[in-house]
Amino acid sequence: MLKFLPQIIFSLAVALIIAPHVSFAYIDPGTGSFIVQAILGVIFGASLTVRIFWRKIIGFFKKVFKINAKTDEQTGNDGQREEISGKL
Amino acid sequence: MSRPETTDNGRKSPENFKRNRVASSFRDPSGFVFFDNGVLCRQVNGVYSANYDLLLSSGLYDELIKRNFLVRHREERNTKLARDAYKIIRPEAIPFISYPYEWCFSELKDAALLTLEIQKIAMRFGMSLRDASAYNIQFLNGRPILIDTLSFEKYEEGRPWAAYGQFCRHFLAPLALASYRDIRLNQLLRVYIDGIPLDLASELLPWKTNLRPGLFFHVHVHAKSQKHYAKKSVPGSRRKNVRKFAMLGLLDSLKGAVSSLKMSTDNTEWADYYDDMANYSDSAMKRKKELVLGFLERTKPGSAWDLGANDGMFSRLADDKGIFTVSLDIDPIAVEKNYLRVREVKEKNILPLIADLANPSPAIGWANEERMSLVERGPADLAMALALIHHLAISNNLPFANIADFMVKICRFLIIEFVPKEDEQVQKLLRSRDDIFPGYKKDVFENDFQKYFTILDSREIGDSKRTLYLMEKSSGGGAN
Numbered sequence: 001m002l003k004f005l006p007q008i009i010f011s012l013a014v015a016l017i018i019a020p021h022v023s024f025a026y027i028d029p030g031t032g033s034f035i036v037q038a039i040l041g042v043i044f045g046a047s048l049t050v051r052i053f054w055r056k057i058i059g060f061f062k063k064v065f066k067i068n069a070k071t072d073e074q075t076g077n078d079g080q081r082e083e084i085s086g087k088l
Numbered sequence: 089m090s091r092p093e094t095t096d097n098g099r100k101s102p103e104n105f106k107r108n109r110v111a112s113s114f115r116d117p118s119g120f121v122f123f124d125n126g127v128l129c130r131q132v133n134g135v136y137s138a139n140y141d142l143l144l145s146s147g148l149y150d151e152l153i154k155r156n157f158l159v160r161h162r163e164e165r166n167t168k169l170a171r172d173a174y175k176i177i178r179p180e181a182i183p184f185i186s187y188p189y190e191w192c193f194s195e196l197k198d199a200a201l202l203t204l205e206i207q208k209i210a211m212r213f214g215m216s217l218r219d220a221s222a223y224n225i226q227f228l229n230g231r232p233i234l235i236d237t238l239s240f241e242k243y244e245e246g247r248p249w250a251a252y253g254q255f256c257r258h259f260l261a262p263l264a265l266a267s268y269r270d271i272r273l274n275q276l277l278r279v280y281i282d283g284i285p286l287d288l289a290s291e292l293l294p295w296k297t298n299l300r301p302g303l304f305f306h307v308h309v310h311a312k313s314q315k316h317y318a319k320k321s322v323p324g325s326r327r328k329n330v331r332k333f334a335m336l337g338l339l340d341s342l343k344g345a346v347s348s349l350k351m352s353t354d355n356t357e358w359a360d361y362y363d364d365m366a367n368y369s370d371s372a373m374k375r376k377k378e379l380v381l382g383f384l385e386r387t388k389p390g391s392a393w394d395l396g397a398n399d400g401m402f403s404r405l406a407d408d409k410g411i412f413t414v415s416l417d418i419d420p421i422a423v424e425k426n427y428l429r430v431r432e433v434k435e436k437n438i439l440p441l442i443a444d445l446a447n448p449s450p451a452i453g454w455a456n457e458e459r460m461s462l463v464e465r466g467p468a469d470l471a472m473a474l475a476l477i478h479h480l481a482i483s484n485n486l487p488f489a490n491i492a493d494f495m496v497k498i499c500r501f502l503i504i505e506f507v508p509k510e511d512e513q514v515q516k517l518l519r520s521r522d523d524i525f526p527g528y529k530k531d532v533f534e535n536d537f538q539k540y541f542t543i544l545d546s547r548e549i550g551d552s553k554r555t556l557y558l559m560e561k562s563s564g565g566g567a568n
Binding site: 002003005006007009010030031032033034035036037038040041042043044045046047048049 | 248250252253256290295298304305309310311312313314317320329330331333334335336338340341
């Protein structure tokens with residue numbers, strides 16, 4: 001049953017994104033690739049956008065924490081040392 | 089480091105034609121590759137002129153050259169042009185043409201990543217690759233490089249990447265099969281000249297690859313999609329429905345899928361060959377290296393083939409002397425080790441390739457002429473056949489005369505090591521078979537080879553009982 005998973009997902013995607021434009025006629029091995037590209041492009045383009053956006057969010061939070069780290073420095077670097085050993 | 093432009097390696101160039109079109113260069117209406125008096129040239133046709141000019145004017149050419157991603161070329165000024173020709177260009181020559189079915193895992197992977205990187209850069213400059221064929225990539229100075237200067241076209245926002253299917257067949261599928269099933273499946277590229285069909289790859293891959301998003305989408309779903317639409321046509325499919333960010337997402341996803349593929353580390357029978365070499369004492373190994381170096385010094389070859397090179401230990405001796413060396417071995421893991429070292433140390437003169445000397449790459453493709461056989465890409469100035477003769481003569485039942493006949497086709501000078509029957513390695517080969525080799529003797533070996541070669545020198549290798557010979561093709565000898 002799980003063997004058909006790719007097929008199921010594909011059919012769903014087709015139904016949602018492409019189906020309205022389907023027509024009929026002749027043989028073309030390249031068409032499948034174009035269709036898949038359209039579908040995957042949306043999925044991966046979205047995920048890439050999210051990832052870039054996510055990096056910006058993380059970057060923003062890092063800036064916020066940096067301010068905190070600086071205040072720790074004044075009280076003796078303890079905060080920084082913990083951060084490094086945490087990574088190890 | 090200059091490559092002689094008139095070397096015969098990688099060429100098919102009959103002397104009686106002044107201009108000779110390269111046999112594989114016929115599909116592309118944008119231009120074709122030919123030889124003009126032994127020099128490699130490419131004609132750019134009028135239909136491609138706009139894209140060619142854009143390649144230069146957009147800055148893409150300079151960027152790719154700067155990163156060593158594309159072969160340089162010079163424009164020919166004083167040539168008579170055919171009616172449909174726009175320009176003649178002279179690209180940088182590749183010293184030895186190799187094909188994806190001869191590459192080890194990492195060579196194919198690096199070629200794949202290069203293709204994706206080039207496409208990404210091209211898009212920044214408003215261009216896009218028209219195709220993503222593995223045959224557009226060659227190895228130069230130890231790194232993959234794009235040789236098809238005419239592969240770029242103007243990028244139109246929204247248009248899908250026509251090369252996507254080809255990329256998946258030429259690169260992703262074989263890499264996935266090598267990684268998840270068996271390293272030897274890369275040989276399918278020899279059978280399927282336009283890449284492994286995705287439905288075949290999808291069937292052969294284990295079910296767990298459905299759990300990897302990259303392979304799930306780009307191989308499995310992609311294969312189903314191709315099958316589904318094989319009998320239909322979707323008129324809107326090639327119109328503008330892949331936005332730029334979608335394309336970048338797609339490329340990024342492909343990059344991730346390729347990068348995450350690793351070669352299984354199961355050792356084949358050869359991988360530790362040099363590590364547990366009981367048949368060479370340290371002094372014998374040292375002596376052998378000295379002798380080989382001496383022979384290389386004496387012959388000063390412009391190019392060399394190291395036959396049965398394993399991980400390239402002796403190829404490196406030639407590389408140190410600046411000799412371009414094709415390092416051939418039957419074991420994909422040994423070739424992989426060799427290439428990883430080339431990449432790590434940035435060696436420029438070694439090209440590691442997978443080859444079975446008892447069944448070397450044939451000429452394939454249209455009219456059996458599109459891709460050259462291994463022999464056609466020779467001869468080399470010098471060939472090294474170290475610790476090899478017993479594998480050919482005993483494991484492959486090849487008489488010495490036949491071996492010599494082959495050797496004389498592929499080189500002028502030959503450094504060959506005779507491994508006597510008493511040697512432990514030969515005894516291992518005879519353990520599971522009858523000894524039907526009464527003629528496997530040193531004097532017979534010398535006799536048979538002297539019908540084709542002149543023995544210039546022969547030295548015992550220390551305490552190993554093996555003998556190293558330096559031979560030269562004799563003028564009267566051989567089928568040449």
